[in-house]
Amino acid sequence: MSAVAFLTRRRGGRGWHWTDVVTFGWLAAGLVLIFGPALWLLLSSFKTPAQLAEFPPSILPYASRSAMVDTGDGPRLLPLYTVELPDGTTAVMAEKNRIGIMANMVRPEAPDEVVKVNINARQPLREVAFATGNYTTPLQAFDFGRYLWNSVFVTVIATLITLLTNSMAAFALSKYEFKGRGAVMMVIVATLMIPLSVNLVPLYSVVSAVGLLNTRWGVILPTVATPTGVFMLRQYMLTIPDELLEAARMDNASEWQIYWRIVLPLAAPALAVLAIFSVVWRWNDFLWPLIVLSRKELFTLQIGLNSYAGELNVHWQFILAMTVVSIIPVLIVFFFLQRFITAGIAGTGLK
Amino acid sequence: MGAVLAAPAGLLAHLFDAPMRLWQRIAGRGGMIAFFLAPNMAIFGLFVIVPLGLNVAYALSGGTALFLPQRSYVGAANFERLLTCGDHMDPATCRDDLFWIAVWNTVRFVGLQVVVLVGVAMVTALILNGKIRARGFWRAVFFFPVLLSPVVVGLIWKWIFQRQGLLNWVMVELGMDPVNWLTDRTWAFLFSVGISVWAHAGFYALILLAGLQAIPRDIYEAAEMDRTSPGRAFRRITLPLLWPNLLVVIVLALIRAVQVFDEVYVLTGGGPGTSTMYLTQYIYETGFASSLRNPGVAAAASLLMGGVLVVLTIAQLGLTRWRDRQ
Numbered sequence: 001m002s003a004v005a006f007l008t009r010r011r012g013g014r015g016w017h018w019t020d021v022v023t024f025g026w027l028a029a030g031l032v033l034i035f036g037p038a039l040w041l042l043l044s045s046f047k048t049p050a051q052l053a054e055f056p057p058s059i060l061p062y063a064s065r066s067a068m069v070d071t072g073d074g075p076r077l078l079p080l081y082t083v084e085l086p087d088g089t090t091a092v093m094a095e096k097n098r099i100g101i102m103a104n105m106v107r108p109e110a111p112d113e114v115v116k117v118n119i120n121a122r123q124p125l126r127e128v129a130f131a132t133g134n135y136t137t138p139l140q141a142f143d144f145g146r147y148l149w150n151s152v153f154v155t156v157i158a159t160l161i162t163l164l165t166n167s168m169a170a171f172a173l174s175k176y177e178f179k180g181r182g183a184v185m186m187v188i189v190a191t192l193m194i195p196l197s198v199n200l201v202p203l204y205s206v207v208s209a210v211g212l213l214n215t216r217w218g219v220i221l222p223t224v225a226t227p228t229g230v231f232m233l234r235q236y237m238l239t240i241p242d243e244l245l246e247a248a249r250m251d252n253a254s255e256w257q258i259y260w261r262i263v264l265p266l267a268a269p270a271l272a273v274l275a276i277f278s279v280v281w282r283w284n285d286f287l288w289p290l291i292v293l294s295r296k297e298l299f300t301l302q303i304g305l306n307s308y309a310g311e312l313n314v315h316w317q318f319i320l321a322m323t324v325v326s327i328i329p330v331l332i333v334f335f336f337l338q339r340f341i342t343a344g345i346a347g348t349g350l351k
Numbered sequence: 352m353g354a355v356l357a358a359p360a361g362l363l364a365h366l367f368d369a370p371m372r373l374w375q376r377i378a379g380r381g382g383m384i385a386f387f388l389a390p391n392m393a394i395f396g397l398f399v400i401v402p403l404g405l406n407v408a409y410a411l412s413g414g415t416a417l418f419l420p421q422r423s424y425v426g427a428a429n430f431e432r433l434l435t436c437g438d439h440m441d442p443a444t445c446r447d448d449l450f451w452i453a454v455w456n457t458v459r460f461v462g463l464q465v466v467v468l469v470g471v472a473m474v475t476a477l478i479l480n481g482k483i484r485a486r487g488f489w490r491a492v493f494f495f496p497v498l499l500s501p502v503v504v505g506l507i508w509k510w511i512f513q514r515q516g517l518l519n520w521v522m523v524e525l526g527m528d529p530v531n532w533l534t535d536r537t538w539a540f541l542f543s544v545g546i547s548v549w550a551h552a553g554f555y556a557l558i559l560l561a562g563l564q565a566i567p568r569d570i571y572e573a574a575e576m577d578r579t580s581p582g583r584a585f586r587r588i589t590l591p592l593l594w595p596n597l598l599v600v601i602v603l604a605l606i607r608a609v610q611v612f613d614e615v616y617v618l619t620g621g622g623p624g625t626s627t628m629y630l631t632q633y634i635y636e637t638g639f640a641s642s643l644r645n646p647g648v649a650a651a652a653s654l655l656m657g658g659v660l661v662v663l664t665i666a667q668l669g670l671t672r673w674r675d676r677q
Contacts, residue, residue: 026474030492033549034493038495055515055519057517165390169388169391173388184392194660197634199406200635201406201653202401204639209418221394225392256367257368257371286617305506309617320506323503327499327503330498330500333498
């Protein structure tokens with residue numbers, strides 16, 4: 001069996017069908033197109049500004065090497081180059097100074113002997129290095145630490161309120177017969193049709209009228225009464241047998257206890273799905289925070305990133321690094337909770 | 352994690368038990384129902400229902416003031432301004448040319464994006480449903496962009512499309528000239544479609560995959576025994592049985608595409624010029640951002656967009672119900 005035949009053989013001895021080729025090509029292209037850009041972002045986020053401005057870019061982040069050299073006026077940090085000497089040998093040399101296209105170079109081990117080198121006959125000596133300052137500087141010197149905190153606050157609080165209020169409403173709508181239940185359900189279904197983008201102007205005026213403009217609560221509250229959340233939880237609670245509730249009532253449990261001690265624990269799988277979705281939704285929210293927040297210190301990470309990327313003098317090294325930071329919670333969800341989400345989408349068409 | 356959550360929850364339950372029992376005794380069962388509904392409905396009412404009513408009031412009033420009492424009733428003037436055109440196909444002849452530029456941009460975007468998006472999602476779902484190894488891994492790969500925020504999607508691609516970016520490097524390596532992608536009208540439009548497909552295709556692929564997996568395997572096995580070709584099996588078995596799901600996906604994709612904003616706004620800011628300015632951006636800028644702020648016109652435009660969405664959503668709800676009955 002030749003090598004090619006060995007590598008391309010199929011289980012069961014079947015040959016390659018055109019669909020196998022399409023499958024392989026599609027999956028390979030998908031992998032490159034999806035993780036390629038993300039990987040490029042990650043690599044770029046560790047590059048220095050000088051390196052980011054290079055074209056063509058290098059794949060890995062590099063840093064120029066330099067060495068402490070004493071050229072007669074005290075030790076100084078000088079950049080190192082690989083120099084091609086006239087006799088055909090190469091040597092690692094430090095640049096003392098440069099006049100026009102000629103540089104005065106010295107060997108770090110013999111700093112007194114100056115050699116004049118044409119700048120085209122040398123290459124900067126570089127090594128793979130990660131510019132971690134891209135991450136630490138914006139978190140300390142810029143407002144990104146604050147943006148990060150705002151995002152965490154908004155996400156956590158909004159998710160907690162969403163879970164509580166949506167599950168209470170879903171409980172009432174699934175476990176009680178009362179007049180007007182149909183009407184309430186109708187209203188909730190109807191509002192499924194009205195995305196936030198249709199209500200921007202009046203919502204802004206309402207939020208402003210109740211004094212929540214430029215507050216984190218102004219970002220949180222309009223997003224928490226999600227009809228989808230109520231809907232999904234109600235669907236799930238309908239499957240909890242009413243006999244359980246009746247038995248608890250026999251044992252003199254209050255309605256609150258029934259909700260908190262029986263229905264909520266039983267609805268945990270649905271609550272988990274809603275919690276995961278809510279975290280992703282709120283962490284990623286853009287349009288509404290963009291409108292409601294105009295004070296920089298209240299910006300969420302998304303708004304902060306957008307605002308920095310829109311400035312005239314773009315600090316790409318910081319933006320790329322902070323973009324990576326903003327992906328971290330999403331990555332955690334992706335690696336540990338992806339199963340729940342895919343199940344949630346497949347089951348309810350929720351997004 | 353369960354225990355960590357359960358401890359404070361138990362404590363809370365104890366704290367609430369007594370007052371809740373008291374409230375139940377005072378208000379009765381109806382009072383408890385009201386209590387459970389109240390928080391959600393209050394937030395809902397204040398931030399969804401009230402604004403919905405106000406939207407109409409804004410659309411019928413003029414001026415730049417934000418608060419309704421300071422605004423004057425102008426009747427249908429805002430709608431007239433939006434809808435008056437010499438020729439609706441040519442925005443330059445319209446009273447609000449920007450609105451019609453946004454409308455036609457959105458129409459072109461929706462037309463192209465939904466076709467490409469559903470096509471990509473369909474192929475991906477079919478392949479993920481095929482005989483492949485590590486299906487879970489591949490499903491996760493295609494799902495990954497769905498979780499990314501629109502800002503991240505926009506920035507990742509902006510970084511690739513920039514003048515000295517990855518794409519131009521590839522161009523140079525292939526012996527072509529670098530292109531200033533995002534200042535070219537056609538490329539900016541195509542890339543706005545491209546990145547939104549990139550960001551959302553995995554979501555729809557997942558819905559379609561669920562639909563495909565619900566098709567009983569033995570139908571295919573029977574077809575295989577009858578020597579049915581894969582293409583024929585797709586046309587005669589897969590498509591008819593997947594059709595209800597496919598329709599739901601198409602309408603859902605339409606609803607989302609009409610509202611396109613976030614990732615495109617981050618990528619192009621609507622530019623170059625107005626070539627990637629879509630309806631939501633028009634509403635956002637007319638309502639909040641531009642110097643010619645006009646909340647009434649923005650509200651009127653959002654009601655018009657809302658009308659389209661309502662029609663699409665009713666179609667979607669009807670289709671979902673029909674699908675679930677199938």
